[in-house]
Amino acid sequence: MKSHAAHSLDRWQRDHVYLADRHDKRARRVWIAVWLTAAMMVAEIAAGYAFGSMALLADGWHMATHAGALGLAGLAYRYAARHARNAHFSFGTGKLGDLAAFTNAIVLALIAAFIVYESVRRLLMPEPINYDDALIVAAVGLLINLGCAALLHEKAAGGAAADHGHDRASHDHDHGHSHRDHNLHGAYLHVIADAATSVLAIAGLLAGRLWGWAWMDATVGLIGAAVIGRWSLGLMKSSGAVLLDAVPDRGLEQRIRSRLESDADRVTDLHLWRLGPGHYAAMASLVSTAPQTPAQYKARLQDLPSLSHVTVEVEPCEICETL
Numbered sequence: 570m571k572s573h574a575a576h577s578l579d580r581w582q583r584d585h586v587y588l589a590d591r592h593d594k595r596a597r598r599v600w601i602a603v604w605l606t607a608a609m610m611v612a613e614i615a616a617g618y619a620f621g622s623m624a625l626l627a628d629g630w631h632m633a634t635h636a637g638a639l640g641l642a643g644l645a646y647r648y649a650a651r652h653a654r655n656a657h658f659s660f661g662t663g664k665l666g667d668l669a670a671f672t673n674a675i676v677l678a679l680i681a682a683f684i685v686y687e688s689v690r691r692l693l694m695p696e697p698i699n700y701d702d703a704l705i706v707a708a709v710g711l712l713i714n715l716g717c718a719a720l721l722h723e724k725a726a727g728g729a730a731a732d733h734g735h736d737r738a739s740h741d742h743d744h745g746h747s748h749r750d751h752n753l754h755g756a757y758l759h760v761i762a763d764a765a766t767s768v769l770a771i772a773g774l775l776a777g778r779l780w781g782w783a784w785m786d787a788t789v790g791l792i793g794a795a796v797i798g799r800w801s802l803g804l805m806k807s808s809g810a811v812l813l814d815a816v817p818d819r820g821l822e823q824r825i826r827s828r829l830e831s832d833a834d835r836v837t838d839l840h841l842w843r844l845g846p847g848h849y850a851a852m853a854s855l856v857s858t859a860p861q862t863p864a865q866y867k868a869r870l871q872d873l874p875s876l877s878h879v880t881v882e883v884e885p886c887e888i889c890e891t892l
């Protein structure tokens with residue numbers, strides 16, 4: 570009898586799986602980037618010890634930080650998929666990628682700070698540079714990073730069309746960012762940051778080799794650190810907003826409110842937050858002089874994009890003649 574009752578509730582229950590589209594495919598691409606970066610790291614460190622090149626050693630350990638960051642992104646994908654249906658997580662594991670992205674943003678900031686420290690130190694105390702070896706290292710590193718960047722690059726998700734054409738433009742910006750897989754974006758920023766520093770390093774090394782401008786190597790390091798720092802802050806802000814349950818799409822919030830409210834109904838409390846890439850949850854409280862069932866209010870929202878979990882509570886407003 571009990572099992573029959575549980576079976577009869579199946580169509581009202583939900584599984585709370587809020588992972589990104591193409592989750593497994595994205596995870597595989599991140600792991601390929603991890604192994605490419607790790608292989609380059611091992612080769613540079615081994616060559617550095619074998620040939621006594623500090624440039625090779627420094628770049629090898631620098632790539633180790635990026636390999637670790639990419640590995641963190643890969644582990645986040647794996648853990649999120651493995652525990653997607655774990656009841657311990659009230660709203661699934663869709664935010665785990667945002668947690669990994671926030672951590673990677675901090676790692677990027679630390680890398681930027683280290684580059685600033687090294688660049689300033691070398692400006693104050695210049696060291697001899699083996700330009701030929703350093704240029705080879707920078708060029709090979711650039712090729713590896715460009716390959717990883719191509720592997721991890723995705724256009725911002727456009728998402729489903731809005732319910733009304735006239736208000737689509739007003740929410741496209743928020744909608745695209747709230748659909749972004751911050752975990753993949755964080756991994757992408759790591760390889761782009763490394764590629765950018767390689768480009769700047771090549772420019773600085775060429776200037777030093779051709780014209781004797783040894784100070785250019787440290788100067789372009791400072792420029793690279795500023796760019797990486799800016800990317801870090803942007804990723805920290807976007808992933809942190811998800812972790813703090815900030816409203817992901819003001820336009821969608823307004824459409825939910827306008828659809829729920831009528832002559833008899835007023836929204837008194839409304840919460841909208843992101844559960845995972847492309848998945849939102851909404852919780853609304855209404856008062857009404859002619860209350861309907863929660864299912865009828867939910868039906869008004871059923872075609873809105875990406876609303877994966879909706880809760881509605883209704884209270885009769887018996888003391889109000891009009892709302």
